[in-house]
Amino acid sequence: MISIKRLLQDAASIVMPRNCPVCGKPLDSDERFMCRKCHMQLPVTHFHEIDFNLMEQLFAGKVPIERTAAYFYYEKSSPYASLLHDLKYRNQPQLGRWLARQAATLMQPSGLWDGIDVIIPVPLHITKLAKRGYNQSQHIAQGIADVTGTPVKLWLKARQAHSSQTQKDKFERMQSAQGLYLPTRQATAQLQGKHVLIVDDVVTTGATLLSCAQALHDAIPSIKISLFTLAAARLE
Numbered sequence: 001m002i003s004i005k006r007l008l009q010d011a012a013s014i015v016m017p018r019n020c021p022v023c024g025k026p027l028d029s030d031e032r033f034m035c036r037k038c039h040m041q042l043p044v045t046h047f048h049e050i051d052f053n054l055m056e057q058l059f060a061g062k063v064p065i066e067r068t069a070a071y072f073y074y075e076k077s078s079p080y081a082s083l084l085h086d087l088k089y090r091n092q093p094q095l096g097r098w099l100a101r102q103a104a105t106l107m108q109p110s111g112l113w114d115g116i117d118v119i120i121p122v123p124l125h126i127t128k129l130a131k132r133g134y135n136q137s138q139h140i141a142q143g144i145a146d147v148t149g150t151p152v153k154l155w156l157k158a159r160q161a162h163s164s165q166t167q168k169d170k171f172e173r174m175q176s177a178q179g180l181y182l183p184t185r186q187a188t189a190q191l192q193g194k195h196v197l198i199v200d201d202v203v204t205t206g207a208t209l210l211s212c213a214q215a216l217h218d219a220i221p222s223i224k225i226s227l228f229t230l231a232a233a234r235l236e
């Protein structure tokens, strides 16, 4: 006879992945998204502890940025790349929220979140949002808010759908991201003199974050801007 408990466990295993997305090992009952070993070996960037870190250097001389941080390093060939793949393409937005909560807790003692008034996720264009069903950056933003209590506001709009960025070189990506984002009317009205944290899933060339930061800075010159991503492509 099938017990109620068994039925519930089976139902839960359909809803939640029961294997570690990094190493493939079955998860213990107290491991929710990643096994303990893979979590401990996560290649953390420690950017939040480094002045003028590699991420900050991407924006130097382009737009004023207060602080930058990314949780872990990302390489296409690394087993940790599957975290980002699951988050974006395999309907796992809760994985992003959980990872962001881990990052927020780790980085909180450094003072990274101090004085941040509003968290703004990088938006997806509406056609892409309709296709995917969720904006992964919004879930990452929510994970930080879970720890810091800072409000998340959807105060950036994407002007047009991105064509695939992967086929373009660095310069083309920088060009194509320019002018893609616009602050909403609420942003312009309420962010004078405020400190905002722009959140995205990955930083590679920095083109997307730069475009978002420039859009906010152009509309609201008194704004302070910090940046957070879940992952950083190995920056050279």
Ligand SMILES: [Zn+2]
Pocket: 020, 021, 022, 023, 024, 025, 034, 035, 036, 037, 038, 039
């Ligand atoms: Zn694992």
